[in-house]
Amino acid sequence: MKILGRGLPAMAWLRQYSRKDLATDGMASFIATILLIPQSMGYAILAGLPAYLGLYASILPSIVYSLLGTSRSLAVGPVAITSMVTASVILPLAMPGSDAYVSLAILLAFVSGVFLVLMSLLKMGFLTNLLSHPVISGFISASAILIAVGQLKHLLGIQAHGNNLIELTQDMLRHADEINLPTFIISSLVVGLLVFFKKYLSKILKTLGLSSETANLLSKAGPVLVVVLTTVCVALLSLDQQGVKIVGQIHLALPSIDFTSLETDTLWALLPGAFLISVVGFVGSVSVAQSFAAKRKEDIQPNQELFGLGAANIASALSGAFPVTGGFSRTVVNTSAGAKTPMAGILTALFMLLVLFFLTPLFYYLPNAVLAASIIVAILQLVDVKDFIRIYHFSKQEALALAATFFVVLFVGMETGIIVGISLSLLFFLWHTSHPHIAVVGRVPGTEHFRNVQRYQVETTPNIVTIRIDENLFFANARVLEDYVLSLIAQQKDVKHIVLMCSAVNMIDASALDSLETISDRLNSAGVTLHFSEIKGPVMDKLRQSTLITNLTGQIFLTQHQAIQALSHPIEAQHQGE
Amino acid sequence: MKILGRGLPAMAWLRQYSRKDLATDGMASFIATILLIPQSMGYAILAGLPAYLGLYASILPSIVYSLLGTSRSLAVGPVAITSMVTASVILPLAMPGSDAYVSLAILLAFVSGVFLVLMSLLKMGFLTNLLSHPVISGFISASAILIAVGQLKHLLGIQAHGNNLIELTQDMLRHADEINLPTFIISSLVVGLLVFFKKYLSKILKTLGLSSETANLLSKAGPVLVVVLTTVCVALLSLDQQGVKIVGQIHLALPSIDFTSLETDTLWALLPGAFLISVVGFVGSVSVAQSFAAKRKEDIQPNQELFGLGAANIASALSGAFPVTGGFSRTVVNTSAGAKTPMAGILTALFMLLVLFFLTPLFYYLPNAVLAASIIVAILQLVDVKDFIRIYHFSKQEALALAATFFVVLFVGMETGIIVGISLSLLFFLWHTSHPHIAVVGRVPGTEHFRNVQRYQVETTPNIVTIRIDENLFFANARVLEDYVLSLIAQQKDVKHIVLMCSAVNMIDASALDSLETISDRLNSAGVTLHFSEIKGPVMDKLRQSTLITNLTGQIFLTQHQAIQALSHPIEAQHQGE
Known part of the structure; x- marks a missing residue:
């Protein structure tokens, strides 16, 4: 205070x-x-x-x-x-x-x-x-x-x-x-x-x-x-x-006021209402x-x-x-x-x-x-x-959350209505964050900018796939990324490097960390190396305390541009000549 | 399927x-x-x-x-x-x-x-x-x-x-x-x-x-x-x-199997366990x-x-x-x-x-x-x-969520344990996102990059404050931004423009939209104009359907650089001369 x-x-x-x-x-x-x-x-x-x-x-x-x-x-x-x-x-x-x-x-x-x-x-x-x-x-x-x-x-x-x-x-x-x-x-x-x-x-x-x-x-x-x-x-x-x-x-x-006659059950019955x-x-x-x-x-x-x-x-x-x-x-x-x-x-x-x-x-x-x-x-x-x-x-x-709250309050009761409303809000939020926008990105020619390959005319590099995830990485979507990456390498068998671009990731929790370690391990056993780019300061501070970084076979790049330059080095000259 | x-x-x-x-x-x-x-x-x-x-x-x-x-x-x-x-x-x-x-x-x-x-x-x-x-x-x-x-x-x-x-x-x-x-x-x-x-x-x-x-x-x-x-x-x-x-x-x-003797109560009692x-x-x-x-x-x-x-x-x-x-x-x-x-x-x-x-x-x-x-x-x-x-x-x-799940499963029961664990996970996640990282940013001299004023030597422009919020804007933190912005203008009485830099915002829900409209209204009545910069495509698509944009007295800038250039125009020459 x-x-x-x-x-x-x-x-x-x-x-x-x-x-x-x-x-x-x-x-x-x-x-x-x-x-x-x-x-x-x-x-x-x-x-x-x-x-x-x-x-x-x-x-x-x-x-x-x-x-x-x-x-x-x-x-x-x-x-x-x-x-x-x-x-x-x-x-x-x-x-x-x-x-x-x-x-x-x-x-x-x-x-x-x-x-x-x-x-x-x-x-x-x-x-x-x-x-x-x-x-x-x-x-x-x-x-x-x-x-x-x-x-x-x-x-x-x-x-x-x-x-x-x-x-x-x-x-x-x-x-x-x-x-x-x-x-x-x-x-x-x-x-x-x-x-x-x-x-x-x-x-x-x-x-x-x-x-x-x-x-x-x-x-x-x-x-x-x-x-x-x-x-x-x-x-x-x-x-x-x-x-x-x-x-x-x-x-x-x-x-x-006679509180002596008050039963413990009554007090318990009052608590949810008091909280509301x-x-x-x-x-x-x-x-x-x-x-x-x-x-x-x-x-x-x-x-x-x-x-x-x-x-x-x-x-x-x-x-x-x-x-x-x-x-x-x-x-x-x-x-x-x-x-x-x-x-x-x-x-x-x-x-x-x-x-x-x-x-x-x-x-x-x-x-x-x-x-x-x-x-x-x-x-x-x-x-x-x-x-x-x-x-x-x-x-x-x-x-829908509004309507549900409205009708439940009206026809069932105020407390139930609030609980239903909060649950639906949470559920919809989790639904949203567990369907994150994930895009494979490539370089906008002549710049250091990277954009969605499906929306823009961009350059990609053979054997390297860069994935940008536009969401916090936490339990609600940790396995989604896992599924996405593993599905991707199952479909594109010639991939050698995967770069995870984290510019929109504001937090990573233990579940996501676990998924990232799993992704890293499984990519390793499939002969693919996992790299990271553009990890934010506070997120990097957290990751430093984890085994993900010490066990990582790939590298962590400050910028996506550096990642592509370093990984495509052998063929970089050819690309720059284009 | x-x-x-x-x-x-x-x-x-x-x-x-x-x-x-x-x-x-x-x-x-x-x-x-x-x-x-x-x-x-x-x-x-x-x-x-x-x-x-x-x-x-x-x-x-x-x-x-x-x-x-x-x-x-x-x-x-x-x-x-x-x-x-x-x-x-x-x-x-x-x-x-x-x-x-x-x-x-x-x-x-x-x-x-x-x-x-x-x-x-x-x-x-x-x-x-x-x-x-x-x-x-x-x-x-x-x-x-x-x-x-x-x-x-x-x-x-x-x-x-x-x-x-x-x-x-x-x-x-x-x-x-x-x-x-x-x-x-x-x-x-x-x-x-x-x-x-x-x-x-x-x-x-x-x-x-x-x-x-x-x-x-x-x-x-x-x-x-x-x-x-x-x-x-x-x-x-x-x-x-x-x-x-x-x-x-x-x-x-x-x-x-004799399901005829099965009572409805029993079926209801089975449902949570079946779900688990x-x-x-x-x-x-x-x-x-x-x-x-x-x-x-x-x-x-x-x-x-x-x-x-x-x-x-x-x-x-x-x-x-x-x-x-x-x-x-x-x-x-x-x-x-x-x-x-x-x-x-x-x-x-x-x-x-x-x-x-x-x-x-x-x-x-x-x-x-x-x-x-x-x-x-x-x-x-x-x-x-x-x-x-x-x-x-x-x-x-x-x-703590792990320990709570462990002990409640052990000493109370499996279903209660899972419920306690999920509730704590959600609570901690909400706690985290409802304490978002919010920073006032300024321009790194000679670049188009903007960084936290408390961590970097950056240029700021008089009467203009740029706020960057590193989190999705949704019900769990909508009012936090409201409190932050209103508290800021209460303390810095000479502010004329506030720019909200949204580069890390992956979603905006109705509660946040409501807060943004409130912020806009209240800034207006305090003689301050609200602007936005670097709103992501999908977020902008959503905002276009709202009255926030039509009622906004300020502008929406593609990049933060453009925002500062446009808003500080009268004194830009002086700044460029520095």
Whole structure:
């Protein structure tokens, strides 16, 4: 942890923090707090938890990340994807609404936090690279649909649970006769209003003469307006008596967590989910951080980000809440409200704390359906069909990986979907590298350049064959080269020298080394000598430690040109005369 | 199946097959049959099956492979590793000695055969490349130890089963009081004799004036001599009455297989094991085939090999026997006996059939302990400590993959071991490629060559940074480049142009494309232009289908030299004057 060694990352901006900055950040935080309240509560409901835990999860984690993270813009708190995975992991283990469910959510945040900190300390951040772009894309689109469908129950005022589309739909149909009419009417109105605000409010405000920035920010306040309207409405008409589910009494005590009743099996069952939350949350968060940092030419350090997000999750667990990460919409709210430094995150947290202490009675009559509706309207934007089409035109295989991830997440489950997606990505990559481009090359007349004999008019030398392999040599393709070379000498019986041109080989592993030794031995016993040319520095460093070089009967040439000159020496004069 | 389209692979040698060849192959097959009888019966016992099934497995599969395979030397039949995996797969599902056990072995051969044929038809042979050299090495060493320990029970005359070293040892200790003294005495003598023959017989025969080749072949007859001696001994002393287990009556009917009682669960339980047998058997077989083919400059076609071995396994199932593959010791016996063509495999099979019909009474008193002892003596040679040391010096990571495979196979089980090994290999490879060598390069003065600025005295141009990445660009490292470039412009605020030199990039996938677009966008918003140079043909073909190129504000240069010339144009004169 280099950065920690130099003190908190926050020191970088805290040192030059001025009173003027404080005023700007303060104003921004005040606005952001108002906008983030319904969002945070909505994501808590999405996770299957009481709404007020969304506020809990927006306080301590935000402060911790502001001090430990390397992004100056990123806002950390409850986020749609991590909340959805939370629900998907805990649902099979506990009843939503039970104390056990809340305990497991807290535990999940804690374990995810520990995973992230461990990945940071062990520099294992590269594991997150396993999530290829097609897998993430398929996962997010399918999750968005799952989230939206999962929220429908709140819009209808019924109970329904399930880990995939089939389970969810079946459970909803089973409870179809329990639909609550007042809830349904409120939901329909709210969805209509939200879509209207989203699509037209900003335009209308602009035509009214407001600046583009103010108009955008105000249009984001749409949900807040809806929250106020519906809360008043429910309170005046006592709709909670008619079966409309409301946020209700908010407990200010930390939830009582009883880990003594926790079984080892449960912990094991949580581990894959916790890992998924860590990895998916981290990847999403870092992309958001990078996209905001680039504009300001700031430097995001992935390893420190792992640490910061890990600490934020542990902080969330300690405050009795659920997994958090850096979110795109939170960050947009933050920056468009005018936040300049991570101090805004700290101040937003403090405002949120004040809300929690003094203003919770205001949320008593807020209907859950409104929170659910705002999630649905926001989340469906994440379904990205264009991305599939784009990838399909670029690579059919990768489009297949995307589609497989999408459908498995939708119809089987999130964890299985991710595993299938990663496996397919790896498989296609291995397929690609195990079908490397191998070419026999010859010299472009009059130059020192060597090109594919099948594509260019080039000179070759009798009895000498030069093979160029355009791929790393490792276990996935080691035997391919072996097959190619041995097949070549079986077909061309007059070959005396084979030169392996390694200009595109960036690594050689033990399997490839083994194959090269086998090739060398077998060529020897067939009376053919194996040579190498243009081996890269780092590859040569590795080969020097091997018996391949000491047992090699042929030579190692710095350049392919030198190889051909040396090997064709006896007939070189004749060739130069051509 | 190109080759099948042109007729049987066997047509290549059958067309020019002469009467003289038949005489040579006939003599060789006669010798080979005698030598292969104890070996084949031993491997049947190793698989937990009646000894005579080893003879069954040596007939039809050998004929089928001779007609369909591409190797002229490879001998196909029961082999140590596949027999061991067979036992390890079936033991949890049925009692050794039961009819169900035999049925499952037959089914396993059939399913493995189908897997191999499918892999051939779908050209999925590259899947076998997943087995990296360290994983195979660790697997074979550990399996050899497991096999040897598993055979100990026959030497002691007790019952003991288990899938790993711990289970085996515990079960042997549990039955330690049942050790059969006559069996133990025979075993000790036999092991002593076999080791003596192995180490000294060949030398002694050579000092007696025999040619090196004859001496080696005769020393291979050591086990046959031991078989004869002990069989006579047991018969004369009626040691089978004293508890010495013997081969006994050999049934000539095909085993009655009852697949109707087979449950779907059982079939599912067999699948991973069948896949393991296919892959491990194929990899081992192809290496043996390649090593014998190279000497004769013959061409082994892996895809046709998959088909040939698959058909051989299906043939084995049809003859009521267990999984087979091409084996090293079988092939050595075959070629050193003087076999010239695959006809030897067919003739050996026919001799084996004659033995089965007319000579089985001779094996009645053959003790199982002798077969087990010859397996132990042969198999322990496969434990390869030197290979570990060699790999350790080449790569600590790969040595770790070998060690992990070794210990997990030994202490947990063969399938888990292979999975752990493959996962570690993939992980280390991904770790490697996700830490690519990235260098800022500059021009070697007076040349068109560009080298790492940290290693060479090179010229750089103000405001232009050229970055060379020495790795394929794909999901495992896409974000690494993103982090590198964005970090670079965060640190060097005066950069106006970034040139990405792609001379070592052999592939770009959708994730990398996404990262490149992100880099391009973010550089744009930071006022920096992104350019590319030296993109390879196949990579450029792919990029043309993407929006990266159409949205690129910078240029694509054929060579790095052109890039620097074009971008530094205003100050080029000054530079050339230096």
